[in-house]
Structure formats: structure tokens, C-alpha cells
Amino acid sequence: MLQAISRKIDAALGGLDRALIALSIVALVVLVGVVFMAVAMRYLFNAPLIFSFDLSTLIFAWIVFVGLAIADRDDAHMGLDLVANIGNATVRQALVVLRLVLVLALSVYLAWIGWQLYLRTGAQISSLRISAKWLYLSMPIGFGLLALSYIGRIIRLAAGGAR
Numbered sequence: 001m002l003q004a005i006s007r008k009i010d011a012a013l014g015g016l017d018r019a020l021i022a023l024s025i026v027a028l029v030v031l032v033g034v035v036f037m038a039v040a041m042r043y044l045f046n047a048p049l050i051f052s053f054d055l056s057t058l059i060f061a062w063i064v065f066v067g068l069a070i071a072d073r074d075d076a077h078m079g080l081d082l083v084a085n086i087g088n089a090t091v092r093q094a095l096v097v098l099r100l101v102l103v104l105a106l107s108v109y110l111a112w113i114g115w116q117l118y119l120r121t122g123a124q125i126s127s128l129r130i131s132a133k134w135l136y137l138s139m140p141i142g143f144g145l146l147a148l149s150y151i152g153r154i155i156r157l158a159a160g161g162a163r
Helices: 004-047 052-073 090-120 138-158
Strands: none
Touching: 004 052, 004 090, 004 138, 052 138
């Protein structure tokens, strides 16, 4: 029963991961294009783009926070392999579970903090004429996605899977 649920969650998270990767690639291409155009306009035509810094900051924040979940699915976050080298399997398993639960709790907490920042923001990004909430929304969404990833890992581990 738990293995079937784990497979369905893995499939859903895998589909979400592919969509996030595609969106991140598009965002990165737009980011590079905006920065390139800003440099070209400033130094070749002496006509700076007033919105380029704010737009590139906004896109970069979204790439970073959405990238949390993408990097987690690929096991690309920095870490220590100290736990993997512990000889006692019971202690190793307990430490892995403890790490997963702690990172899940931290992700939920940081998503909540990000949501509080989002709710309190009343500023506007004047050069883009949009609310700064769009910038702050990247944090709760990114950490929320990371929390979903860790929920999937915990369920997979409980079902007897790897990671």
C-alpha cells in the first residue's frame, strides 16, 4: 500500500520536476538575454535599460528558489557523506530519518517566513510597475516545493525505497 502511494508521489514529483526544469531553463535564457541587452544598450548606445536590474533580480530570485527543489531531486545540494560511512545500519538509518525530518521542518518554517514577508510587502518595483510581492513570493514557493520533495523522500524511505 505504502509502496503504491510512494510510486504515485514519485511520478507526480517527477512531472513537477520536469516542468520546473523547463521553466527554469526559459527563465535563465530570459535572464541572460536581459543582462546582455542591458550591457549592449548601456555601452554601445549609451541608453541604459532602466528595468534591467530589477527584472534580472526578480528572475534570479525565482531561479534560485525554484532551483532548491530541482537540485534536491538530483541530490545536487552540498552535503557530507559522514552518515553514509557509519557501519551500524540502524544508526545510519536513524540519522537519515532525522536529517530528512529536520530539513522538512526547516523548509516548512522558511516557507512560512517567506509567506509572512510576502503578506507584509506593500512596496512596488517602480521600474517594472509591479508589486514587490512577486519577488517575495519566490521564497515560500521555493521552500514549499523543497518541503514537498522531502515529504516524497520520507514516504519513499518508509516504503522501503532508496534515498
